[in-house]
Amino acid sequence: MRSIGHFIGGKEVKGTSGRTADVFEPMTGDVQAKVALASKAEVRAAVENARAAQPEWAATNPQRRARVMMKFVELVQRDYDKLAELLAREHGKTVPDAKGDIQRGLEVAEFACGIPHLMKGEYTEGAGPGIDIYSMRQPLGVVAGITPFNFPAMIPMWKFAPAIACGNAFILKPSERDPGVPMKLAELMIEAGLPPGILNVVNGDKEAVDAILDDPDVKAIGFVGSTPIAQYIYERAAQTGKRCQCFGGAKNHAIIMPDADMDQAVDALIGAGYGSAGERCMAVSVAVPVGKTTADRLMDKLIPRVESLKIGTSVDPSADYGPLVTREAVEKVKSYIDIGVKEGATLAVDGRGFKMQGYENGFYLGGSLFDNVTKDMRIYKEEIFGPVLSVVRAKDYHEALALPSDHDYGNGVAIFTRDGDAARDFAAKVNVGMVGVNVPIPVPIAYYTFGGWKKSGFGDLNQHGPDSVRFYTKTKTVTSRWPSGVKDGAEFSIPTMK
Numbered sequence: 001m002r003s004i005g006h007f008i009g010g011k012e013v014k015g016t017s018g019r020t021a022d023v024f025e026p027m028t029g030d031v032q033a034k035v036a037l038a039s040k041a042e043v044r045a046a047v048e049n050a051r052a053a054q055p056e057w058a059a060t061n062p063q064r065r066a067r068v069m070m071k072f073v074e075l076v077q078r079d080y081d082k083l084a085e086l087l088a089r090e091h092g093k094t095v096p097d098a099k100g101d102i103q104r105g106l107e108v109a110e111f112a113c114g115i116p117h118l119m120k121g122e123y124t125e126g127a128g129p130g131i132d133i134y135s136m137r138q139p140l141g142v143v144a145g146i147t148p149f150n151f152p153a154m155i156p157m158w159k160f161a162p163a164i165a166c167g168n169a170f171i172l173k174p175s176e177r178d179p180g181v182p183m184k185l186a187e188l189m190i191e192a193g194l195p196p197g198i199l200n201v202v203n204g205d206k207e208a209v210d211a212i213l214d215d216p217d218v219k220a221i222g223f224v225g226s227t228p229i230a231q232y233i234y235e236r237a238a239q240t241g242k243r244c245q246c247f248g249g250a251k252n253h254a255i256i257m258p259d260a261d262m263d264q265a266v267d268a269l270i271g272a273g274y275g276s277a278g279e280r281c282m283a284v285s286v287a288v289p290v291g292k293t294t295a296d297r298l299m300d301k302l303i304p305r306v307e308s309l310k311i312g313t314s315v316d317p318s319a320d321y322g323p324l325v326t327r328e329a330v331e332k333v334k335s336y337i338d339i340g341v342k343e344g345a346t347l348a349v350d351g352r353g354f355k356m357q358g359y360e361n362g363f364y365l366g367g368s369l370f371d372n373v374t375k376d377m378r379i380y381k382e383e384i385f386g387p388v389l390s391v392v393r394a395k396d397y398h399e400a401l402a403l404p405s406d407h408d409y410g411n412g413v414a415i416f417t418r419d420g421d422a423a424r425d426f427a428a429k430v431n432v433g434m435v436g437v438n439v440p441i442p443v444p445i446a447y448y449t450f451g452g453w454k455k456s457g458f459g460d461l462n463q464h465g466p467d468s469v470r471f472y473t474k475t476k477t478v479t480s481r482w483p484s485g486v487k488d489g490a491e492f493s494i495p496t497m498k
Contacts, residue, residue, distance in 0.1 A: 004179050006203055007186040008046045010196025016042060021176045021205070026092030026323035027313040029361030033090075035179050038204035043171075043211035046200040047121055050142045050169035051217050053197030057314035058139045058167035059470065060114040069113045069165055071192035076106055079199065083181055087153055088314035090178035092323040092363060093276045095315055098153075102181075105157030107446040108464045112165035118469045119166065124482045131481045137473040139167035140219040140243070144212045146233065147182070149175035149227045149325050150279045156182050158450075159222045160199055162187075162468035172201045174213060180201045213237055220244065220472065222463070224281070226383075227409075227455045232460035245459035245471060247452060250281045250411035251384040253404040254440060255426070256289040256298055257397070259415035264438065265416040266301045270320075272414075272440035273389040274309055274367050277321045279329075280439045281456075282412045282434075285384060286373075287391045288400045295393045299348065299371055306349040306389070313359060323356075323363040324386065330363050333386030337368050340379040340390070346371040351387060375403065383409070397422065405431035411452030413438050 004023065005014045010408060038046075055447075057065070076083065080102065087098040143276035145159030160170040165175020174182035186201045202208055212218055213236045220243035223233045227248030237244035253270070256265050272284040287302075291296035312319025325331050334352050341347050353367025365387055372392040373380050380390060396401035404413045414436035415426045423437045433453040436442030444450055444465070451462030461471040469477040 001031070004035040004183060004203060006036060006038060006042060006046065007183055007199075007201035009049050010190050010198070012187075014185065015203075015215065023090060023179065024326060025089055025348070026135070026142040026325055026363045027089070027315070027359055027362060027410060029327070029359075033180070035176050035203050037176065038202040038208040038211070040207065040211040043202050043204070043208050043422075044215065046171055046202050047142055047215050047217050049197045050171060050200055052138070053195055053335055054141055054167075054169035056195065057169065057195055057198050058398065058477070060167070062108045062119055062165075062167075065165055066113045066115050068189075069109055069115070069136065069161060070157075072189055072194075073106060073109050073113070075188045075192055076109070076185070079184070083153065083184060085315065086184065087178070087181045088322070090180050091149065091152060092314055092325050093279075093388065094312070094319050094322050095317065097276050097321070102153045104443070105151075105154035105161075107156050108468075109161040111446040111464065112161040113471075115162075115165040118466070119473065121475075127479075128481075130484055131479060133477065133479050135475055137166070137469070137475055138474055140169060142217050143168045143172065143220040143472060144171040144173065144218050144222070144453055146173045146209055146221065146223045146225070147175065147210065149177040150276070150281070151224075152178045152181045155224050156185060158463050158468075161465065163472040164194070165196060166469060166472040169198045171212060171218065172199065173204060173208055174201065174205055175495055176205060181384055186410065209233070210236075213242075213396045214240060216240070216330050218242065222245065222471070228257050230458055231455075237321050243471065245457075245461055245463065247281070247463065249409055249453055250283075250452060251286060251380070251383055251407055252282060252284050252412040252458050253286040253288050253414070254284045254296055255394075255400045255404075255413070255417075257413040257415065257419065258291050258294045259418045259423060260294075260416035261418065262297055262301060266298070266305060268414070268416065268440035269302065269389060270305050272442060274306070274321055274387045277324050278387040280441075281325060282443055283344055284414065284440055285389060286380065286403070287389060288394050288403055289391065290394050290400050292393070295391065302369060302389075302391075303348050306367045306369045309387075311354060311356065311366060313356075313362075321387065324365055325363065327363050329386070333365055333384055333388060336379055336382070336384045336386070337388060340370050340373070340377065343377045343379065345373045345377060345379060345390070347385070401426060401430060405429070408455045409452070410454035411456035412436065412442050414438075
């Protein structure tokens with residue numbers, strides 16, 4: 001059985017805490033590895049290692065830092081298939097979905113290759129008599145990322161690629177459920193030429209998280225996970241004066257207008273609602289058809305599609321989606337389906353009884369579909385994080401617009417329509433951070449920024465794009481005047497540019 005330790009100082013090291021966690025293979029239910037859970041002392045050792053290495057890395061010119069990132073991109077592409085299979089076997093998502101996970105992370109690493117331009121400051125000559133003003137961006141020092149199980153390649157790269165390119169050292173605490181790929185990514189960064197200590201990986205649970213939060217040498221923290229944990233990390237980090245960005249849960253709506261291309265909308269709902277077994281913070285979990293006729297047409301097409309979903313192993317190339325990450329995740333989703341039935345929603349398709357032949361111990365769950373869900377139900381208010389789609393019928397466009405706008409979560413939303421005026425009005429007015437128009441999962445490309453609103457995000461700056469450079473750097477502004485032989489005398493009022 002594999003034993004997974006930590007990655008500190010450019011190499012894998014064994015855990016010393018004596019505590020471990022099981023890493024399952026979701027498609028069989030078997031334990032495939034033991035991962036070490038870091039103690040506070042081990043976290044501290046990683047931070048000290050990073051702190052010692054960071055000044056020299058920060059002094060390396062941005063173009064050379066970019067070359068390391070370019071080589072890293074090349075190496076990930078070389079090992080694409082191996083990484084995707086490892087990811088699929090630890091997480092449960094299918095290999096094609098795992099490749100998408102890697103690709104979306106890699107695109108942020110590609111964005112970070114432009115760091116010589118991205119870190120350029122501003123310059124004004126002659127801002128006052130003989131006075132020039134310029135600004136520069138400088139790294140923060142040691143920063144950290146706490147990343148979730150559902151994207152074990154993408155989100156770590158979203159965090160460490162821009163942070164490291166900016167000249168910081170990075171402490172990564174990935175999910176202990178699927179730590180294999182983050183460890184491999186750290187190895188590839190070293191192979192790409194990154195100095196030891198600039199990227200350290202500590203595997204662990206809450207003890208490791210709290211050690212990162214409380215460490216005085218960690219200057220900034222990025223987090224992705226559930227909303228309660230996001231809020232906890234944001235508040236605790238703020239108490240110790242750390243810069244923090246935390247992204248939490250979601251309840252993403254898809255509005256289906258009467259004029260929508262219904263086949264396109266159904267395809268979008270099936271892929272975005274059930275892909276990766278619904279374990280995505282950008283999964284569409286609520287469909288909102290506008291008008292009874294639209295709702296009836298939608299259900300007529302949705303029911304057979306959900307019933308015919310092909311659930312398979314993680315390595316089955318024909319599977320629509322694979323198992324969930326743990327048995328506990330399966331039971332949690334089933335409990336939400338039970339709640340929905342008790343609350344009075346119509347369970348049009350019930351996936352609770354699904355069993356995978358030959359893999360009866362795997363963490364599988366069939367697709368479920370609810371109709372006649374109302375906004376006072378728990379299955380509407382709370383994030384289920386599984387292959388469950390709820391249909392909330394809206395009388396008109398204004399009611400449909402209000403549903404995602406008034407919801408506690410505000411991560412992503414989509415509208416399906418042929419009406420440009422309706423789409424434009426919706427995009428302008430909806431109280432949600434990311435909007436898709438005939439696009440079901442509106443995750444922005446790498447050179448834009450990703451982030452939700454309301455309880456989906458805590459902090460002023462978002463992930464990747466220009467915000468990532470702002471988050472991982474501090475701005476210094478210099479006002480300079482060189483002696484020119486002119487003596488102005490002392491001035492006691494606040495300086496102004498006369």
